[in-house]
Amino acid sequence: MLLRHPRRSHPRRRTSSVKTRIQLDPATYNRGLIGGFRQVIQTEGAGALLTGAGPTFAGYFLQGALKFGGYEFFKQKSIDTVGYENARANRIAVYCVSAAAAEFFADIALCPLEATRIRLVSQPGFASGLVSGFSKIASQEGLAAFYSGFGPILFKQVPYTMTKFVAFEKVSEFAYANFFDKSKTSDGMQTTINLGSGLIAGFAAAIVSQPADTMLSKINKTKGLPGESTTSRLVKIAKELGFAIYGDLKKALGATGGVEIAK
Numbered sequence: 254m255l256l257r258h259p260r261r262s263h264p265r266r267r268t269s270s271v272k273t274r275i276q277l278d279p280a281t282y283n284r285g286l287i288g289g290f291r292q293v294i295q296t297e298g299a300g301a302l303l304t305g306a307g308p309t310f311a312g313y314f315l316q317g318a319l320k321f322g323g324y325e326f327f328k329q330k331s332i333d334t335v336g337y338e339n340a341r342a343n344r345i346a347v348y349c350v351s352a353a354a355a356e357f358f359a360d361i362a363l364c365p366l367e368a369t370r371i372r373l374v375s376q377p378g379f380a381s382g383l384v385s386g387f388s389k390i391a392s393q394e395g396l397a398a399f400y401s402g403f404g405p406i407l408f409k410q411v412p413y414t415m416t417k418f419v420a421f422e423k424v425s426e427f428a429y430a431n432f433f434d435k436s437k438t439s440d441g442m443q444t445t446i447n448l449g450s451g452l453i454a455g456f457a458a459a460i461v462s463q464p465a466d467t468m469l470s471k472i473n474k475t476k477g478l479p480g481e482s483t484t485s486r487l488v489k490i491a492k493e494l495g496f497a498i499y500g501d502l503k504k505a506l507g508a509t510g511g512v513e514i515a516k
Contacts (some may be wrong), residue, residue: 311383316363320414323355348422349415356414360406365399366407413462420454 332340340347361501369386372379380386390398428446429435435443 288480311366313363315366316359319359319362321360324351324418327351327354344422345419348418352414352418353411356411357407360403360410363410364403364406368399368402371402380395409462413458416461417454417458420457424450424453 328347330349331347335343364394365387366383368384369390372390373382373386380389425446429438433442433446438446
């Protein structure tokens with residue numbers, strides 16, 4: 254079906270706080286996601302898990318509203334432009350273009366709040382919350398500082414969203430084509446299929462977006478050197494990290510380091 258999409262509901266706040274620490278200080282937080290939770294609680298107290306909760310909630314609430322609303326808007330525009338039958342025959346392209354366009358505009362709203370969240374997590378004494386952190390960055394570094402991570406956030410979120418929507422649709426289609434007759438499937442089973450499809454889609458999307466997610470955390474950790482452009486900072490970070498950037502995903506999942514050839 255062309256117009257369906259996965260519902261999104263993430264316990265982002267606590268997980269984001271730990272994940273950001275793993276990305277920014279992998280030498281200290283090297284015990285995986287669960288171990289990271291324990292380390293944060295032991296060293297900083299349980300309240301540290303909520304660091305950046307304000308920007309996380311506000312940012313992803315706003316981004317989600319714009320993304321899903323924009324996704325439906327651009328999908329309808331695609332259908333109006335090429336016709337329903339053409340859109341149906343090329344629905345993967347429609348999903349991808351609609352998701353990418355919606356995510357682009359949603360990320361314009363998300364980027365300042367995500368930059369504030371990362372700064373609050375990486376520098377605990379930087380500010381007391383969203384409003385003070387936002388104001389401090391704006392006054393000390395200028396509004397451009399909020400968008401120093403716009404490139405990485407696009408490289409993270411656009412492939413993430415495209416992968417998530419397409420994977421969800423294809424997994425659902427596969428399930429109904431091979432195992433279930435949708436006309437005879439109960440509402441409860443359809444919900445189960447949607448949940449399973451969403452889990453698979455989310456996992457695939459997380460792998461695709463991981464490198465840019467790590468770069469986003471790195472570039473928003475501190476302000477750049479005087480006269481240093483965003484592009485040069487991104488190139489420097491990419492050279493430093495290389496393919497070892499995927500190591501953060503393994504650590505978050507609690508996997509062993511394996512053989513490293515990036516250093």
